[in-house]
Ligand SMILES: Cc1cc2nc3c(=O)[nH]c(=O)nc-3n(C[C@H](O)[C@H](O)[C@H](O)COP(=O)(O)OP(=O)(O)OC[C@H]3O[C@@H](n4cnc5c(N)ncnc54)[C@H](O)[C@@H]3O)c2cc1C
C-alpha cells in the first residue's frame with residue numbers, strides 16, 4: 001500500500017494531511033509531530049495570547065477528532081530521528097521504523113539563539129512554540145522591565161502587547177530600521193514612530209553586547225553602544241533557522257532551507273518539502289526564496305496535495321502576510337525589497353494608508369495599514385499581473401478596488417508586464 | 425453554556441455548546457465543525473471565517489467595525505448585506521446565549 005509520511009505537525013503538515021484526503025488520496029498518511037500538544041496556530045502567540053484578557057488558550061489548527069475522521073495516523077510527541085532515502089524508511093524516537101512511498105518535510109524552523117555573555121541567565125526567553133508562549137505569558141504578570149532583542153515582526157508584536165499591559169519596554173535593533181529587510185523604508189519608519197509614540201523605547205543601531213544578572217537571573221541588557229537597560233525579562237527575536245538537519249543527513253540539497261523545485265520536490269524524487277523549512281523558486285520575484293508565513297505553509301500544502309495525488313502542479317501563489325502590532329494592522333501583498341521605489345497612497349496620519357512598491361517599473365508589492373480591502377485589491381492586481389504603474393497610483397482618482405475589478409476584463413494581451421521574470 | 429447552531433450547505437447541522445467568551449470561529453475549529461477555516465487566527469484579516477447569521481439572531485449581535493466590513497467585501501462566497509459576518513468577531517456569552525448561522529459554500533478561492 002502507498003504511504004505518505006509527513007515530518008512536522010505545524011501549519012504545513014496538518015494542512016497537507018487534510019488536503020491529501022480532500023484530493024482523494026486513499027493510502028496511509030503518517031504525521032509525526034514532536035511537540036507534545038495538539039497542533040495549534042502560532043500567529044496568536046505573539047498577539048492575543050500575550051494580552052491580559054485572553055485567558056491564554058491556544059487556538060488549535062484542527063479539532064482532536066480530525067485525525068481519526070480523516071484516517072491520519074498522528075504520532076503526537078514523536079520525533080523522526082533519521083531518514084534512509086535509499087531504503088525509503090524513517091526511524092522515530094519511539095523506536096519505530098516506517099517505510100514510505102513519499103516523504104514530506106514540514107519541519108518548520110526554530111529560533112536563532114544569541115550567544116553573548118549572559119545568554120544562559122534565567123529570564124531570557126524566545127517565542128516560537130506554545131510552551132515558549134505559556135512561559136512568557138506567566139512571566140509577564142510579574143515583569144516590570146522588558147527588553148526585546150530584535151525589531152522583527154514577532155519581537156515588535158510582543159513588544160506592543162507588553163507595552164499595552166503597561167510594562168516598560170525597550171527594543172534593541174542592530175539595523176537602522178525596524179523590520180528593515182522586508183518593508184519599504186517608509187513603512188518601517190512609520191512603525192518606528194508608532195512604537196515610539198506608544199512609549200516603547202526603540203533603540204536602532206544598537207545590538208546586544210551582553211546580559212547581566214543577579215543570582216543567576218537576568219537584570220539588565222547591555223547594548224553595543226555600552227548602555228545598560230534594566231530588564232527582568234528578555235525576549236529574543238532575531239530570526240529563525242530552517243530545520244533542515246535531517247534533510248542534510250538524507251543527502252538532500254540544502255541552502256538556507258531544503259531546496260525544492262516548482263512542484264516542491266527535493267533533489268530526491270520521492271521526497272518533498274514545504275513551509276518554513278523549504279526554499280523554492282518564486283515566480284513573482286524570479287528568485288529562490290524561503291518564506292515564513294501561514295499563507296505560504298497552507299497554500300503550498302494545498303498545491304503539494306495535488307502533485308502527490310498524480311496531478312503535478314507548480315506552486316505559484318502570490319505571497320501575502322499580516323502582522324498586528326498594537327492597534328496597527330499591517331498587511332503585505334507580494335514580496336517587497338527595502339530599496340524598491342515606493343509611493344504612499346492615503347494619509348499616514350489618519351492611520352489608514354498603503355505603500356505601493358515598484359522595481360524597474362513593475363509592481364512588486366503593496367503594504368497596507370488598517371486597510372483590508374485595499375490589501376485584497378492589491379492581491380488581485382498582483383495575482384493577475386495587471387499593468388499598474390507608479391503614475392496611475394499617484395493619480396488622485398486612482399481607486400484600487402475598481403482597478404482590480406475592471407482590469408480583470410482587459411484583453412490579456414494588453415497586460416504589459418505579463419511575462420514572468422526569469423526563474424533561477 | 426451558550427449554544428451555536430452551524431447549518432451546513434448540504435442540510436446537516438452541528439450543535440455546539442461553547443464556553444462563554446468563545447468566538448463562533450474558535451468554537452467551530454475547536455469542535456471540528458467543517459466550513460470555517462480561520463486562517464488569521466481571528467484578526468479579521470483573512471475572511472476565511474465568513475458566516476451568514478440567521479435572521480432571528482441578527483439583532484443580538486455587536487455592531488460591525490470597519491475592518492470586518494471591509495473584509496466582508498472580499499469573501500469568496502458572496503456577501504449578504506443583512507446576514508454576512510466574520511465568525512471570529514462574534515463571541516457568545518451572557519448577551520448572546522444562542523446563535524444559528526449558515527455556512528457558505530467556500531471560504532477560499534478554488
Ligand atoms: C510567534 C509567531 C507569530 C507569527 N505570526 C505570524 C503572522 O502574523 N502571520 C503569518 O503569516 N505568519 C506568522 N508566523 C509564522 C507562521 O506561524 C509560520 O510561517 C508557520 O507556522 C510555518 O508552518 P510550518 O508548518 O512550515 O512550520 P512550523 O509551524 O514550525 O511546524 C513545524 C513543526 O514540525 C516539528 N518538527 C520539526 N522537526 C521534526 C521532526 N524531526 N520530527 C517531528 N516533528 C518535527 C516542529 O517541532 C514543529 O512543530 C508567526 C510565527 C510565530 C512563531
Ligand code: FES
Pocket residue numbers: 449461462463464465466467468469470471472473495510511512513
Ligand atoms: S479568522 Fe481570519 S477573518 Fe476571522
